[in-house]
Amino acid sequence: xxxxxxxxxxxxxxxxxxxxxxxxxxxxxxxxxxxxxxxxxxxxxxxxxx
Ligand code: SF4
Numbered sequence: 128x129x130x131x132x133x134x135x136x137x138x139x140x141x142x143x144x145x146x147x148x149x150x151x152x153x154x155x156x157x158x159x160x161x162x163x164x165x166x167x168x169x170x171x172x173x174x175x176x177x
Contacts, residue, residue, distance in 0.1 A: 129175070130145055130150055130175075131147070133145060134147075144168035145168065146166045146167060147167050147168060147169075147173050148167055150175060150176055151172075152176040153172065159172070
């Protein structure tokens, strides 16, 4: 299941969300300037890495 959907369910049922960055296509410094990386659990820029 998509990790963003998993996190929505976890949030709904009181579970701990999974950090998104380790599976994100932009998980390196020059591609992502979000200072909270690598522990972001909600991100509009997230794109799954294949
Ligand atoms: S775009 Fe969002 S999910 Fe992807 S690495 Fe940056 S902060 Fe993490």
